Amino acid sequence: MDTPQTLPVLNDTELRVLGSLMEKSKTTPDYYPMTLNGLTAACNQKSARKPVVDYDENTVISALDTLKRKGLISTATGGSSRATKYKHNFGIVFPLVPSEIAVICLLILRGPLTPGEINSNSGRMYEFENLDEVQQMLEKLAGGDTPFVEQMPKRPGQKEVRYRHLLGGTIPEDDAADEPVRRTSATELEERLSKVETELAELKEAFDKLMKELS
Numbered sequence: 001m002d003t004p005q006t007l008p009v010l011n012d013t014e015l016r017v018l019g020s021l022m023e024k025s026k027t028t029p030d031y032y033p034m035t036l037n038g039l040t041a042a043c044n045q046k047s048a049r050k051p052v053v054d055y056d057e058n059t060v061i062s063a064l065d066t067l068k069r070k071g072l073i074s075t076a077t078g079g080s081s082r083a084t085k086y087k088h089n090f091g092i093v094f095p096l097v098p099s100e101i102a103v104i105c106l107l108i109l110r111g112p113l114t115p116g117e118i119n120s121n122s123g124r125m126y127e128f129e130n131l132d133e134v135q136q137m138l139e140k141l142a143g144g145d146t147p148f149v150e151q152m153p154k155r156p157g158q159k160e161v162r163y164r165h166l167l168g169g170t171i172p173e174d175d176a177a178d179e180p181v182r183r184t185s186a187t188e189l190e191e192r193l194s195k196v197e198t199e200l201a202e203l204k205e206a207f208d209k210l211m212k213e214l215s
Helices: 012-027 036-043 057-070 100-110 115-121 131-142 182-214
Strands: 073-078 081-088 149-151 163-165
Touching: 012 036, 012 073, 012 081, 012 100, 036 057, 036 081, 036 182, 057 073, 057 163, 100 115, 100 131, 100 149, 100 163, 115 131, 131 149
Parallel strands: none
Antiparallel strands: 073 081, 149 163
């Protein structure tokens, strides 16, 4: 019989760094594995993040160091760039399928969500067939010997239940009202902004490197 795996207990910074790597591995594969500069920008995105943070590179480096010791990230070098790049090992440490990783990633980056919110915001990482598939995935992740998520108690007047991950971090306070499910147009805007932020971070790093070489 297989021994149940123990989930790591991560702090808020570790979760943001890990979640950003998980997200970008699917949404911007051209920039993955990620440089420190690109990863810092991904952590500080104003879109698709709750809460919005303002980490400096030292904060991200510290989280990368502890995540590496826990086996959840690794470094990658080679190719045309000599810069150290980072990738997550979550799907290696825990043998999960892409749809399961997408759900956990959303809960890490956005906080507790309803099945409907997960369905409407997961498209760039995994396209679910329908809401029933999302619900089945959540029930699977909440069960077994190693649950990754749990259902939260309903709030007064709330129709849909919310789910949260079980990887540690600060438990966010309940909002006064449910966050509305984003319309497709809003989701598309988030996707574009996310890609632009990543590209700008990479361009800044390339420019800084060029200036150093010229000087």
